Amino acid sequence: METRIIFMGSPEFALPTLKALATNYNVVGVVTQPDRPAGRGRGLKAPAVKKLAVDLGLSVIQPRRLKEPEAMQQLRRWDPDLIVVTAFGQILRPEILDLPPYGCLNVHGSLLPRWRGAAPIHAAILHGEKHTGITIMKMDPGLDTGPILSQESIPISPNDTTGSLTPRLAGLGAALLIQTIPGYLAGDIKPEPQDESLATYAPMIKKPEAELDFDQPADSLERRVRAFNPWPGAYTTWGGNILKIHRAHTAQSSAIKPGETKIHEGLPAFGTADGILVIDELQPAGKKAMPGRVFLHGAKDWVLD
Numbered sequence: 001m002e003t004r005i006i007f008m009g010s011p012e013f014a015l016p017t018l019k020a021l022a023t024n025y026n027v028v029g030v031v032t033q034p035d036r037p038a039g040r041g042r043g044l045k046a047p048a049v050k051k052l053a054v055d056l057g058l059s060v061i062q063p064r065r066l067k068e069p070e071a072m073q074q075l076r077r078w079d080p081d082l083i084v085v086t087a088f089g090q091i092l093r094p095e096i097l098d099l100p101p102y103g104c105l106n107v108h109g110s111l112l113p114r115w116r117g118a119a120p121i122h123a124a125i126l127h128g129e130k131h132t133g134i135t136i137m138k139m140d141p142g143l144d145t146g147p148i149l150s151q152e153s154i155p156i157s158p159n160d161t162t163g164s165l166t167p168r169l170a171g172l173g174a175a176l177l178i179q180t181i182p183g184y185l186a187g188d189i190k191p192e193p194q195d196e197s198l199a200t201y202a203p204m205i206k207k208p209e210a211e212l213d214f215d216q217p218a219d220s221l222e223r224r225v226r227a228f229n230p231w232p233g234a235y236t237t238w239g240g241n242i243l244k245i246h247r248a249h250t251a252q253s254s255a256i257k258p259g260e261t262k263i264h265e266g267l268p269a270f271g272t273a274d275g276i277l278v279i280d281e282l283q284p285a286g287k288k289a290m291p292g293r294v295f296l297h298g299a300k301d302w303v304l305d
Contacts, residue, residue, distance in 0.1 A: 102184070119205045136177055212235065212245065264278050
């Protein structure tokens with residue numbers, strides 16, 4: 001009999017997994033977050049997963065909370081054999097975890113138990129990891145604590161941002177899930193407990209974390225710029241205005257105080273606790289992103305005599 005699968009997910013990271021499941025299995029329903037106000041007009045915007053599910057002709061529900069009676073009734077009507085979760089954004093209660101005979105599988109963007117939580121891709125870049133990857137995990141009531149079914153690793157390049165790494169991991173996650181499900185359903189792949197002694201956590205990112213603190217070393221700040229690209233966007237203030245920093249690199253220089261500005265090889269730069277942060281691309285308030293060299297044409301007081 002054909003395996004009945006419910007998919008739960010919301011952002012673009014979840015799209016490759018939904019596409020792969022819809023191609024290979026009977027996806028009986030999709031659960032995603034409600035439409036949210038977005039943009040300057042604050043009009044309602046549908047989650048990426050909703051748009052794809054509609055295009056694929058799949059049934060969709062968008063409960064504010066999964067504990068709503070109507071949501072639970074629909075899940076039971078769909079009668080799943082398996083639930084797959086990818087970046088859904090809500091906690092699954094035991095009532096849902098126990099609903100399908102084969103439980104709930106999660107496609108997580110890290111090599112668990114490293115970087116449990118909401119922002120594993122940001123965290124891997126922030127902490128200078130050389131590799132990251134995907135974990136397929138059988139969910140339990142904890143925060144990404146369930147036993148592991150499969151993992152695959154990929155390198156993080158020195159130029160990777162969260163924006164460049166996320167789609168690579170999303171594609172990897174979809175492929176690994178499709179490889180894993182048959183063996184799991186057949187009982188050939190057994191869930192292996194995580195090593196709790198190796199656990200680290202990646203909590204949800206908040207916008208104030210993206211402000212650059214020049215009392216930190218330049219290499220740490222450079223990773224912060226990459227980790228927060230594209231969201232929430234690393235930034236600092238100069239001349240009383242916000243400067244968003246899109247791309248930067250580090251360099252060594254003669255003595256310069258943290259936060260002090262200088263020009264390094266034709267580019268704007270800030271002093272840090274160790275080395276300088278050289279700005280390749282930035283965005284002044286109210287303007288479009290521009291190369292650092294272009295910015296200096298209009299920033300005559302970047303370095304005061």
